Amino acid sequence: MANGLTIGQAAAFVGVTIKTVRHYHRLGLVAEPERDGSGYRRYGSADLLRLIQARTLAGAGVPLAEVGDLLDADPERFAAALDDVHRRLTEQIEDLTARRDTLHRLDHGDRALLPDRACAILERLTDLGFCPDYVAVQREGLVLARALIPEIFESFLNHLEHSLADPEFIELTKRSWDARSWDPDDPRIVELASAVAANLLANRALQTMPTGFRNQSDAAARYGVVNHHREDQGPSIARLNALVEENLRAAGVHIPHQ
Amino acid sequence: MANGLTIGQAAAFVGVTIKTVRHYHRLGLVAEPERDGSGYRRYGSADLLRLIQARTLAGAGVPLAEVGDLLDADPERFAAALDDVHRRLTEQIEDLTARRDTLHRLDHGDRALLPDRACAILERLTDLGFCPDYVAVQREGLVLARALIPEIFESFLNHLEHSLADPEFIELTKRSWDARSWDPDDPRIVELASAVAANLLANRALQTMPTGFRNQSDAAARYGVVNHHREDQGPSIARLNALVEENLRAAGVHIPHQ
């Protein structure tokens, strides 16, 4: 008398595969049902109930290792666990929703890496006639700055926004960019460096660096990485950088070494 | 000149673990960055951008094996893929929401297995004075019926609801339940069987079985399992069952064998 459902019927009923049912048996999460004469598992309604319960919990993200315990727990603990699961599901839903909404930022690379304000600055650079390569280097710098020195990233942006309103700064920056192709010993570099330093000192926006920041040598190292990042462009840029720093230090501005 | 972030800093920036970053390298999903003098990976902003993009797609559920391809794809294909991911996320969110809303049915077992209508019938049985054991067997039967013969489950419920309004049916059912403890050769069984058959014939609710259903031998077998399910209770029940079927067949009602 073949009483009860076969594993395939039971699996279809609870909406899982046969393999999943056997998996649950092996983990001891659902007891094996009786076998019929030919060794087939036969599922009665009690077995189906247990399967559905297990399936529902597992489907809600409860680790299988906990499902068995949970189903055997007293109603009080069980209810608490259900509440917990409900909470976790809600959390997960919110998480997914957020992910979905963030997805569109991938369309344009910058938006995934930088806040809107920084993107606006980069666009402004393009509008001001800076070449794409320069904008790319500048974007690199912003990304590094945000990653390495988040403490002062906001004031970094302030400084940039302020500077872009100054035609002299823009002119000097364009010249600095041209300096890439100069010989490192070109005398114009010395001249340019003092002009740049003077401009920076005139603005004094560098002072927005938070007090205390300068004392942490770790922070200084990170600042150094950002500050020397553009030196990748060539030896004359490195020299220009060094000279500007020298000028600033001579004027009493503290700049971490290395 | 240690230019760029170490793996730990990069991982922290994109919000994953170091292991995850290395995993992405091994899968070829994100190219390995330059190494510094001591063999440490050093991440520039281009690497960070790639990492963030990969992370965003992976976090949205895109299989890692596809992420690499996708990021290298032309913008058109990429946009299409993004749409696809967005759709999948929405689907997943709806799925989780549904799961969360179903979770409370686990509190009372029946509600996880049976629709509200069936649960109401079981409660009605209790109210009508049927003993808990009988209700349990009946619940088993309903679960099996729903799993095995969903085609006629609704009409099965119709039939039951209708029958429960008939005092004679209830009386006969109670007597049938008592028959568990009778001897299989008890003459009262013959008498009870013809009374039950007469009651069923009078109602003729059995006729709600959909045409065409009777012709499928598979369906017949499944129907048989459900119909003979209660015979677990004892040999006298089996005999009663057989006699009722015999009576019904004699009256011209088609009932599948086995």
Next chain:
DNA sequence: ATTGACCTTGACCTTAGGTCAGGGTGCACG
């Protein structure tokens, strides 16, 4: 100079199943 925090590779573990191999069962059809 040694501690502690970080980095390197490689080998194995985990979760929730899926796949494959090798064989038995039950039923219908020619």
Next chain:
DNA sequence: CGTGCACCCTGACCTAAGGTCAAGGTCAAT
């Protein structure tokens, strides 16, 4: 009657997306 087909059995291995452990190199600070 045997042949095909759909279903069932076990057991061994595979998968994704990492995590853990081991054994060792680096770096900065105390």
